[in-house]
Amino acid sequence: MSELVSMIFTLFCLLQIKHMFADYFLQTPRMLSGRATYLHLGRAQHALVHAIGSAVALLLIGASVGLVVAICAAEWLIHFHIDWAKARHSEAHAYCPTDAGYWRAAGMDQALHQFTYIVMVWAVVHFAT
Secondary structure, three states: OOHHHHHHHHHHHHHHHHHHHHHHOOOOHHHHOOOOOOOOHHHHHHHHHHHHHHHHHHHHOOOOHHHHHHHHHHHHHHHHHHHHHHHHHHHHOOOOOOOHHHHHHHHHHHHHHHHHHHHHHHHHHHHHO
């Protein structure tokens, strides 16, 4: 396996581990409440946890600091808006975990985050190799 392919797989694995912790273990009550409000400090903090975790992953695979800052700033902005859109949609429809719409919204949210990681890995390959 080439060094590039190994780096890509490693980065995807690091991003998946980061995502699991940031989305499921490191959220505080502030991050989880009032998420349909656009200017929400908790969601900003949650997106920052994701950006910091991604920065660690990117630095571990040897990405330059400038590239890390650019990618993580974009991820923060995108993550903030994906989560806001999901919360706004779910609140507008009064979805709860027993509703199929709740799970469709959660699935779309997670898929969009995964597509973000694909673009982030592409950016590393495109700009750093």
